[in-house]
Amino acid sequence: xxxxxxxxxxxxxxxxxxxxxxxxxxxxxxxxxxxxxxxxxxxxxxxxxxxxxxxxxxxxxxxxxxxxxxxxxxxxxxxxxxxxxxxxxxxxxxxxxxxxxxxxxxxxxxxxxxxxxxxxxxxxxxxxxxxxxxxxxxxxxxxxxxxxxxxxxxxxxxxxxxxxxxxxxxxxxxxxxxxxxxxxxxxxxxxxxxxxxxxxxxxxxxxxxxxxxxxxxxxxxxxxxxxxxxxxxxxxxxxxxxxxxxxxxxxxxxxxxxxxxxxxxxxxxxxxxxxxxxxxxxxxxxxxxxxxxxxxxxxxxxxxxxxxxxxxxxxxxxxxxxxxxxxxxxxxxxxxxxxxxxxxxxxxxxxxxxxxxxxxxxxxxxxxxxxxxxxxxxxxxxxxxxxxxxxxxxxxxxxxxxxxxxxxxxxxxxxx
Numbered sequence: 001x002x003x004x005x006x007x008x009x010x011x012x013x014x015x016x017x018x019x020x021x022x023x024x025x026x027x028x029x030x031x032x033x034x035x036x037x038x039x040x041x042x043x044x045x046x047x048x049x050x051x052x053x054x055x056x057x058x059x060x061x062x063x064x065x066x067x068x069x070x071x072x073x074x075x076x077x078x079x080x081x082x083x084x085x086x087x088x089x090x091x092x093x094x095x096x097x098x099x100x101x102x103x104x105x106x107x108x109x110x111x112x113x114x115x116x117x118x119x120x121x122x123x124x125x126x127x128x129x130x131x132x133x134x135x136x137x138x139x140x141x142x143x144x145x146x147x148x149x150x151x152x153x154x155x156x157x158x159x160x161x162x163x164x165x166x167x168x169x170x171x172x173x174x175x176x177x178x179x180x181x182x183x184x185x186x187x188x189x190x191x192x193x194x195x196x197x198x199x200x201x202x203x204x205x206x207x208x209x210x211x212x213x214x215x216x217x218x219x220x221x222x223x224x225x226x227x228x229x230x231x232x233x234x235x236x237x238x239x240x241x242x243x244x245x246x247x248x249x250x251x252x253x254x255x256x257x258x259x260x261x262x263x264x265x266x267x268x269x270x271x272x273x274x275x276x277x278x279x280x281x282x283x284x285x286x287x288x289x290x291x292x293x294x295x296x297x298x299x300x301x302x303x304x305x306x307x308x309x310x311x312x313x314x315x316x317x318x319x320x321x322x323x324x325x326x327x328x329x330x331x332x333x334x335x336x337x338x339x340x341x342x343x344x345x346x347x348x349x350x351x352x353x354x355x356x357x358x359x360x361x362x363x364x365x366x367x368x369x370x371x372x373x374x375x376x377x378x379x380x381x382x383x384x385x386x387x388x389x390x391x392x393x394x395x396x397x398x399x400x401x402x403x404x405x406x407x408x409x410x411x412x413x414x415x416x
Contacts, residue, residue: 019046043262045393054303074298092279095293099260100128102270110195113281124205139204190225200246206382207349215252238262242318242345269297313394321345327405359384
């Protein structure tokens, strides 16, 4: 009898029967507030009627039209719609299926376009699980352990994670930029560096936002040395942070943007966006794939973008994000176990620490499990898995946020 790999550990014991909006219903009929959103994927909630309708209609017309063989209308329409929301100048798209594929496509483009071998990533970043993407991932060794030798040409610089260092944000930022310059001087020459890859908010690394000064420093160095700035918006894009793109909070211009997760409300599709001039510098045959730009996924993505616009979900993410962050901070202020609360929009993390400031993984895990038992589905993240993260669908309303905060408050009090 076949069974799932024993390595696939579930964060909750829930066996889902169906989902609707912000809720998942298990096979016993119990309702759960889903503040995981499939790790930031179900942006319009579970089974939004408009997305369901679009996918159903497309299934009856064309399921798979391999896009280096034929073109199909949903992909052309999606490309046009994305053109209205992508950063200025990023007018050329390549589609794939997963975030890791998007990362590897951007890596390939960066190296081919610049004819340089090296890339710089930042401590705590998550970029995927395939070999190149895992090499670029530093949010935890679990993503790359046991598969060495890893890819060469990847160098790591600090991220301004102020709480981790025990500094204020300004000090952490100056340190991170100084260490980046030291990396240039000692390990990775600027004229051999193709790109910076960075998340506007560290995802698996602990829900740590970047800041304007740090990203401006990266842009300045990128411009000075002919380095590409690649913004990994896989988890932060499509309204998740309360602005359409996470980097919109910081006033910085990327050269390449990576997209996936919330784009199609649960259907697998990803991509990279760059200027047509930059994209044309990739080598012939370097972009392609069997399932990229799947017709049904494209139809769902079109519908998702329409829902985000019609229902004001970017604005809702900002408003509900403020409500959630403020509420979680009130709870943390009463708890000696939570050392820091941070986030942007509907990305909120609570970092659990011991009385002497060390990571408290056990207490974070206990809180996450207790929340699940009480009908609130959450996940952990961070290098030590001591950060409990909240990432609800963008359709969450004020009452649902209050319900989550009530459960979370009881859970935190209970694990003290």
